[in-house]
Amino acid sequence: MNILLLGSGGREHALAWKMAASALTDRLFCAPGNAGIAQEAECVGLDVADHAAVIAFCRESRVDFVVVGPEAPLCAGIVDDLEAAGIKAFGPSRDAARLEGSKGFTKELCRSAGILTAAYERFRSAHEAKAYARSRGAPIVVKADGLAAGKGVVVAESLAEAEAAIDMILGGELGAAGAELVIEEFLAGEEASFFALCDGETALPLASAQDHKRVFDGDKGPNTGGMGAYSPAPIIDAAMSARVMTEIIEPTLRAMKDTGAPYKGVLYAGLMITTEGPKLIEYNVRFGDPECQVLMPRLMSDLVPALLASRDGVLKSLDLRWHPQAALAVVMAAKGYPGAYQKGTVIEGLDEAAAVEGVEIFHAGTKRDGDRILANGGRVLNVSALGKTVREAQARAYAAIARIRWPEGFCRHDIGWRAIAREK
Ligand SMILES: Nc1ncnc2c1ncn2[C@@H]1O[C@H](COP(=O)(O)OP(=O)(O)OP(=O)(O)O)[C@@H](O)[C@H]1O
Ligand SMILES: [Mg+2]
16 A cells, blocks of 8 residues: 655654555655655655645545654644545544643543543633642642643642743743643652554553653753653553553543544553552653654564554454564754754764664654755654663664764763663
């Protein structure tokens, strides 16, 4: 079949790499793609927000199946529009994508379905929000309801910080995403991510992962989109995975079906593993970035039939095989990220780096210029590696990074530290 992948990051490069290797793939297109994705797919300069243009391209190029990488087009209803045009698409409908697109929606769903999550209330008035924050005390968490590209959540250590966050969000700094907010209880514990593939009725557990959000070693400095990740998360053992399925994922699927918006696609549960068990922090309605860059190397089975089974509602009969090895990915970013950074700097040594055993390099923000690869974003490369242990995967990833010549780039040097400490 001809497949169109939407997106341009490291997540999409990892998906393109797996889909290009599928027995079912004839032509693979990616819009808009990047220099790494161009090695696996034909990149096309489509504006993904223009659904009519995407549909027209699918018709012209005889695209049989569209796979959507990021959340914005899902929340904008691209799957509904493609399906209405008779084109099969992987991912949730607009209504089902509210699991990521509205924090308030997800909190209400948890409340009515009895899914454990932080205690919360929803607000549109700053005055009432502040009164509630005062009644609960710090630490407390303030969240914009809508999509805010990682800028909508403040874990406030003090009431003053919580009040400033309330004013920032309801004051309009995040636009429509901040018309409403959720204030919730601070949860203590260890965070982990859990991924399940869903077809509206059935959920198939994929794998777990943990990421590092802070920019500097030791989990210090400002938050980023993610500086590295590894899979599996040691804290999600088989028993915990079974609990997450029965206590969180399966009740969510039942509740979504009951609301008339059955959930299809990847369901990414952000979890806090507390002394009372797993609690849901948030849902995302797509693969994580950089988590996808550690899930795909571990997936032995063909990805395309799994994505099709999710869309077709036949996941029940599907079985996926995973490498028992661990995978770890280190993000290389442009110096200055997540603040201001330079674009257009030259990256060398990628072929030598990719030759290290077990290593795959997934591009995030890159651009080709003749024979040269140029940095074209904040997060630029993901150096992923498989290994018998997280320690071995880490050693391979950093051995590959040592071969990359990019003076204007940097990475963290301790990705996976928590898992490696456990392995000792
Ligand atoms: N109730 C909570 N207690 C403690 N920490 C929390 C809580 N809610 C959120 N956090 C922290 O804030 C981070 C971001 O929160 P959340 O995942 O809800 O926001 P997001 O902007 O949707 O994130 P993402 O970009 O990962 O989708 C979490 O990964 C977690 O570290
Ligand atoms: Mg989120």
